[in-house]
Amino acid sequence: MKIVPAVSLITVIEVVAILVGAFSGFIEARRKRMDIVGVFIVAFITAFGGGTVRDILLDKRPLFWVAHQEYTILLFVVALVAAPFFKTIRHIVSERLIVWADAVGLGLFAVASVAQALAADMPIFVAVMMGVITGIFGGVLRDIICNEVPMVFRDGKPYAICAFFGCWFYIALQYTTVSDDVALWSSAGLITVMRLLAWRFDLKISRP
Amino acid sequence: MKIVPAVSLITVIEVVAILVGAFSGFIEARRKRMDIVGVFIVAFITAFGGGTVRDILLDKRPLFWVAHQEYTILLFVVALVAAPFFKTIRHIVSERLIVWADAVGLGLFAVASVAQALAADMPIFVAVMMGVITGIFGGVLRDIICNEVPMVFRDGKPYAICAFFGCWFYIALQYTTVSDDVALWSSAGLITVMRLLAWRFDLKISRP
Amino acid sequence: MKIVPAVSLITVIEVVAILVGAFSGFIEARRKRMDIVGVFIVAFITAFGGGTVRDILLDKRPLFWVAHQEYTILLFVVALVAAPFFKTIRHIVSERLIVWADAVGLGLFAVASVAQALAADMPIFVAVMMGVITGIFGGVLRDIICNEVPMVFRDGKPYAICAFFGCWFYIALQYTTVSDDVALWSSAGLITVMRLLAWRFDLKISRP
Numbered sequence: 314m315k316i317v318p319a320v321s322l323i324t325v326i327e328v329v330a331i332l333v334g335a336f337s338g339f340i341e342a343r344r345k346r347m348d349i350v351g352v353f354i355v356a357f358i359t360a361f362g363g364g365t366v367r368d369i370l371l372d373k374r375p376l377f378w379v380a381h382q383e384y385t386i387l388l389f390v391v392a393l394v395a396a397p398f399f400k401t402i403r404h405i406v407s408e409r410l411i412v413w414a415d416a417v418g419l420g421l422f423a424v425a426s427v428a429q430a431l432a433a434d435m436p437i438f439v440a441v442m443m444g445v446i447t448g449i450f451g452g453v454l455r456d457i458i459c460n461e462v463p464m465v466f467r468d469g470k471p472y473a474i475c476a477f478f479g480c481w482f483y484i485a486l487q488y489t490t491v492s493d494d495v496a497l498w499s500s501a502g503l504i505t506v507m508r509l510l511a512w513r514f515d516l517k518i519s520r521p
Numbered sequence: 522m523k524i525v526p527a528v529s530l531i532t533v534i535e536v537v538a539i540l541v542g543a544f545s546g547f548i549e550a551r552r553k554r555m556d557i558v559g560v561f562i563v564a565f566i567t568a569f570g571g572g573t574v575r576d577i578l579l580d581k582r583p584l585f586w587v588a589h590q591e592y593t594i595l596l597f598v599v600a601l602v603a604a605p606f607f608k609t610i611r612h613i614v615s616e617r618l619i620v621w622a623d624a625v626g627l628g629l630f631a632v633a634s635v636a637q638a639l640a641a642d643m644p645i646f647v648a649v650m651m652g653v654i655t656g657i658f659g660g661v662l663r664d665i666i667c668n669e670v671p672m673v674f675r676d677g678k679p680y681a682i683c684a685f686f687g688c689w690f691y692i693a694l695q696y697t698t699v700s701d702d703v704a705l706w707s708s709a710g711l712i713t714v715m716r717l718l719a720w721r722f723d724l725k726i727s728r729p
Numbered sequence: 730m731k732i733v734p735a736v737s738l739i740t741v742i743e744v745v746a747i748l749v750g751a752f753s754g755f756i757e758a759r760r761k762r763m764d765i766v767g768v769f770i771v772a773f774i775t776a777f778g779g780g781t782v783r784d785i786l787l788d789k790r791p792l793f794w795v796a797h798q799e800y801t802i803l804l805f806v807v808a809l810v811a812a813p814f815f816k817t818i819r820h821i822v823s824e825r826l827i828v829w830a831d832a833v834g835l836g837l838f839a840v841a842s843v844a845q846a847l848a849a850d851m852p853i854f855v856a857v858m859m860g861v862i863t864g865i866f867g868g869v870l871r872d873i874i875c876n877e878v879p880m881v882f883r884d885g886k887p888y889a890i891c892a893f894f895g896c897w898f899y900i901a902l903q904y905t906t907v908s909d910d911v912a913l914w915s916s917a918g919l920i921t922v923m924r925l926l927a928w929r930f931d932l933k934i935s936r937p
Contacts, residue, residue: 339937342882348934350889351882365786370573372582374788375851382852389854396937435583436590438597453666458869460878462668466550466559473558518556521547521604578781580790643791644798646805661874670876674758674767681766726764729755729812 323421328387330418333411334360335388338455343399345459353392355458360388362451367426367443371433412512420504423448423476424483424497437484444480449473469518471511479504531629536595538626541619542568543596546663551607553667561600563666568596570659575634575651579641620720628712631656631684632691632705645692652688657681677726679719687712739837744803746834749827750776751804754871759815761875769808771874776804778867783842783859787849828928836920839864839892840899840913853900860896865889885934887927895920 338359342352361384364377378385395402426447430440449465449472456463465472483500491499510516546567550560569592572585586593603610634655638648657673657680664671673680691708699707718724754775758768777800780793794801811818842863846856865881865888872879881888899916907915926932 343937345878345883346936347878347882348885348936350934351879352937354882354889369577369785370584370587372580372788376786379786379851379855382854385858386854399937435587438590438594439587442593457665457873458879458882460668460876462553462555463559463666466555466562466666467553469556473562518558520554520556521551521560521607577785578792578795580788643795646798646802647795650801665873668876670761670763671767671874674763674770674874675761677764681770726766728762728764729759729768729815 326417326421328384329414330421331360331384331388332391333414333418334451335391336406336411337415337452339392339395339399340403341455341459341461349392349396352396353389355455356392357385357388358458359451359455361385362454363422363447363449364426364451366450366454367429367447370443370446371430371435373429373433413509416505416508416512417501419448419472419476419508420479420501423480423504424501427480427483427500428493428497431484431487441477441480441484444483445473445476448476469520471516471518472508474518475504475507475511478507534625534629536592537622538630539568539592539596540599541622541626542659543599544614544619545623545660547600547607548611549663549667549669557600557604560604561597563663564600565593565596566666567659567663569593570662571655571657572630572634572659574658574662575637575655578651578654579638579643581637581641621717624713624716624720625709627656627680627684627716628687628709631688631712632709635688635691635708636701636705639692639695649685649688649692652691653681653684656684677728679724679726680716682726683712683715683719686715742833742837744800745830746837747776747800747804748807749830749834750867751807752822752827753831753868755808755815756819757871757875757877765808765812768812769805771871772808773801773804774874775867775871777801778870779863779865780838780842780867782866782870783845783863786859786862787846787851789845789849829925832921832924832928833917835864835888835892835924836895836917839896839920840917843896843899843916844909844913847900847903857893857896857900860899861889861892864892885936887932887934888924890934891920891923891927894923 335356338356339352341359342355345351347355361376361378368374368376423444427440427444430443431437435443452465453463456465479500482503483496486496486500543564546564547560549567550563553559555563565586569584569586576582576584631652635648635652638651639645643651660673661671664673687708690711691704694704694708751772754772755768757775758771761767763771773794777792777794784790784792839860843856843860846859847853851859868881869879872881895916898919899912902912902916
């Protein structure tokens with residue numbers, strides 16, 4: 314199963330998505346008055362935690378950040394270089410930019426996870442859950458370490474749900490004649506668009 | 522090693538035990554004002570977390586909820602259908618019923634875990650710990666996600682300890698001529714009875 | 730790669746380091762008013778958590794505490810026997826002794842982890858991170874279970890950083906003609922010395 318349709322574009326998206334994940338870990342860790350070690354590790358876990366949990370559940374090795382050591386080093390260098398300019402960066406980087414980049418990353422990583430889970434012969438419902446887990450568990454681990462109830466479980470904003478439906482869309486496309494490239498990109502795009510619409514119109518999901 | 526002596530009965534017990542685990546996750550997540558996504562995921566982790574931690578420690582795949590996709594789907598459907606009627610259900614389901622079902626599940630899952638760990642050539646003390654972990658880690662993970670100190674570590678009620686002694690009883694029976702079926706059921710039954718007696722007489726264990 | 734240069738000495742250091750880890754878990758769990766089950770499990774996770782996380786990330790089995798069942802049993806017996814005399818023990822064991830034993834354990838476990846990670850063909854930056862993770866994640870898991878923001882991420886004291894530099898020193902020695910024994914012991918010693926100096930002079934690392 315071919316899950317890397319265009320290396321250069323996908324690499325750019327991956328790097329941006331990882332940096333966005335790390336940035337949100339950085340913000341949260343800094344709010345908790347962590348030192349530089351804590352900030353780096355929380356940023357790291359936020360960026361790679363979702364994929365790591367998925368790989369452990371699937372028993373897949375090497376882990377994403379082991380196979381791509383360059384991403385780990387990039388994060389380390391960025392953390393070192395960016396830390397002193399953090400306030401400036403936070404002013405430059407608007408919330409809109411973060412939400413957009415995060416939505417693109419959510420789509421891409423969730424769908425890529427489903428594809429991997431199917432390739433590992435997971436049943437389809439489990440594969441969809443792997444997609445959702447990859448999308449949200451970085452943030453969940455960040456909040457657990459920062460001693461908060463995970464935001465994604467309580468803010469009532471559609472996030473995991475967008476990944477959930479997009480992953481099912483990808484599964485559905487497996488039963489059509491649509492090529493794998495098209496299935497991947499359209500499903501990832503669908504998740505991104507749903508997420509951005511939910512954010513734009515401030516939709517809420519219910520509390521049971 | 523035969524650890525599934527009677528498929529139909531054991532399936533019923535498993536389903537009930539899983540639903541009870543999920544129900545306790547549901548209650549706790551709802552108390553934390555989580556949205557529907559959080560409630561489902563916490564219920565899911567409470568139901569399957571103990572077995573998942575055990576399987577990761579033993580490096581056993583597929584995970585229980587992957588091999589039994591139907592349980593995952595069942596939980597999802599139940600969560601969707603039951604959420605609106607939650608208050609009604611909570612009135613119908615008495616505390617007594619929950620404690621009984623949970624005690625039966627604790628016995629069964631703990632002993633089945635020890636059997637699995639022995640089958641995986643774990644040393645006996647480690648195998649007993651795997652049994653205890655399976656019995657309690659669903660609740661531990663639930664409490665960590667809900668930002669509480671795990672209840673099972675601080676309420677002073679005999680719970681893990683019942684599993685601990687029952688697992689040793691199972692180990693002891695391995696050195697007798699007792700058949701595997703009898704060993705499994707009597708050990709699981711012993712745990713259940715100890716747990717129910719501890720609950721009935723409100724026994725407490727000491728704080729060091 | 731030979732990572733056990735002198736069995737008897739290394740065994741003594743291991744046992745002391747494990748007991749120190751367990752002791753810190755014991756103290757924290759007791760402060761949280763946990764019962765005997767919680768205290769033992771938190772002590773156990775503090776002592777073996779770092780190595781267990783590393784082994785799961787590396788997909789290495791059997792886990793350290795499975796291969797060395799005697800350490801698990803030792804911890805159990807110590808917890809049982811020591812619990813009633815806890816206050817006395819706490820008076821006898823000075824803070825200085827704990828810091829020293831912990832610093833020796835940090836050096837040894839971090840460097841041994843890097844060696845293992847290199848033996849498992851991890852890239853060097855990842856191997857260094859495995860060393861740091863082994864050194865700190867026992868305490869991180871302890872604090873997460875005890876519902877605190879991990880101390881090692883926020884107290885501003887050099888701890889992970891000592892492991893980080895010592896692990897790089899070990900990596901650097903791999904490119905020299907220095908024997909493996911010398912590389913191991915000198916790197917572990919360097920970490921221990923850095924840690925003790927940082928403690929002695931109360932050095933602080935910055936908050937970003």
